[in-house]
Amino acid sequence: MTKTICIVDAYSTGAELAPLFAKEGWNCIHVQSSESIPLDYLATYRPLSFKNILILRNDDIAAKRELADRLKEFAPDFIIPGTETGVELADYLSGELGTPGNSWQTSALRRDKYSMQEALRAGGLRAIRQTVTDSLAEASQWVKEVNGWPVVVKPLDSAGADGVRFCHNDGELADAFQNIIGKTNRLGLVNRKVLLQERLIGRQFIVNGVSINGEHLISEVWSDDKKEVKNASLICEKEVLLPYHGEIQDELVDYTRQALTLLGIENGPSHSELMMTATGPVLIETAARMQGTIMHSAVIAALGYSHVTLTAERYLQPGRFAGRLAAPYQLNKELFCVTLASEREGTVKENRCEDLLGELASFYGVMHTPEKGERIFCTTDLFTNPGIIYLCHAELKQIEADYAAIRNMEKQGSLFELA
Incomplete structure (x- = not known):
């Protein structure tokens, strides 16, 4: 019997999921959580990946119940969020249809940043x-x-x-x-x-995971190096994939597992940002979905899997996934995710990223750089960076040298010619 997956808001990294399920013969249904797709996600939406598309027309309980009744006709085996906007609705629909997921009763702990911290505090973990x-x-x-x-x-x-x-x-x-x-x-x-x-003082990290029936597999630990921007907060400089074990990593993994349980994450992916302070790790926030804006093929090159493929495996092959729970990941190659930042605003006359970066020995790929005629804005958050570069190589020294070269090109303004 053909199985069915329902993905709520399959945008950003979530757009990568449906092809993996379709390849295994599953029916893919898309649920859109609002009539209009947020502009920042629109370019990543792939409607042709889905056999059926349902749209929530109004954000009220009556409309949600009507949507749940329509979805029952397709008898989905699982209902999962593709990105942040789909988290709460996926929880609700999963509860209404009785599919394995995360409880809608605790959805607020995973969406409301205030409730999230209070749940940690009540559970005895360090909180803000x-x-x-x-x-x-x-x-x-x-x-x-x-x-x-x-x-x-x-x-x-x-x-x-x-x-x-x-x-x-x-x-x-x-x-x-x-x-x-x-x-x-x-x-x-x-x-x-x-x-x-x-404001927490310390070093920032990312811990990604995928859960099955309340057990948490930690898929990656990254250092998340940031810099402060005037009249904003911190923007990402680079993310460095770390070995699973280490004095800091062991503390982060232990804390994150406890946090995921307190936040009611039982099934599916999670993306957590933490600060390692003088008194230990403190959660900044957790999202009950995959990490956004990642080149998952680069992560596969370094680990043999990615947050995307592991999320799919949890549903496609739960037995194989469960077998990974006791085995820490192994780095096959070093991996940097480098976020470009702009101190200038203007319209792109020429994008030279591929030509210049392609000469670097560790260059793996580039994503989300602006095309000719698009505007670049001064970088103040994830949405205003002008691109992300992945560097992957067996030698850390080579990646570090190439990273320095990228920052030099950026400083000289050679990556983009602005009109």
């Missing part, structure tokens, strides 16, 4: 001091009470560092607050409240 409010006066009073400058100001439920800003005084706080409250964020949601958190 925080408050949430729709009042600038209350926000300012909280900072005074905790003597907390600098503070991090962010939307409750966006992604990609959208709207995130470090504030060092009342003026910056007021500006950041007004730029968030009442505005529509990158996920197409209106920011009804603003989250304030203490």
Whole structure:
């Protein structure tokens, strides 16, 4: 009997899933969580990958129940989110149809950044001091009470560092607050409240995982090297894939496994960002979906699998996947993910990335660089970077040399000619 997978919002990295299921003979159904697809995701959507497409027309419980009834006709074996906007709806539909997933009752812990931290605190894990409010006066009073400058100001439920800003005084706080409250964020949601958190000091990391029936497989540990940007927060410089074991990695993995359980993640992928502080790891946030904006073929070159292929395997071959739980991953090659950053704005006259970077010994691939005629913006978050470069090689020294070369090209403005 043919099996069926339903993917909610198969955008960004989630667009890579349906072809893997179709290759194994599964029917693929797409559920769109809103009438319009957020602009930042539109280019990645591949409707031809799906046999059927359903759209949630209104974000109310009646419309969701109607959608669940329509979906029952296709009898999906699993319902999973493709990207962040699909997490909550996938949980709801999975609960209504009785498919293995994550409970809709705990969805808020995986989408609302305030609830996420409070769940960790209640479970005895290190968590961030925080408050949430729709009042600038209350926000300012909280900072005074905790003597907390600098503070991090962010939307409750966006992604990609959208709207995130470090504030060092009342003026910056007021500006950041007004730029968030009442505005529509990158996920197409209106920011009804603003989250304030203490700023964590330390080194940032990424821990990706895939879970099956409450057991968590850690698929990758990356160092997540950032730099601070004026009037924003941190933007990514590079992500370096680390060996599974190490003094820092062991602490991160242990903490992350506990956090995933406290956040109710039982099935499917997760993407966690953490800070290693002087007192140990602290979760910044976890997303119950795959890491966005990755070149999963580059990860396969380094590990033999990727977050995408492991997520598919959890559903396609659960027995094989379960066999990996006790086996830590092994690095076959070194891997850097280098995020370009622009200090200039303008229209691209010529993109020279492929020509110049192709000469580097460790160059693997480039993604999301702008075409001729597109605009480049000053980089303040994930959505405004002008491209991502993957470097993969057996020798770490070669990658480090090529990384330095990329930053030099970037500084000289040779990667893009702007009109």
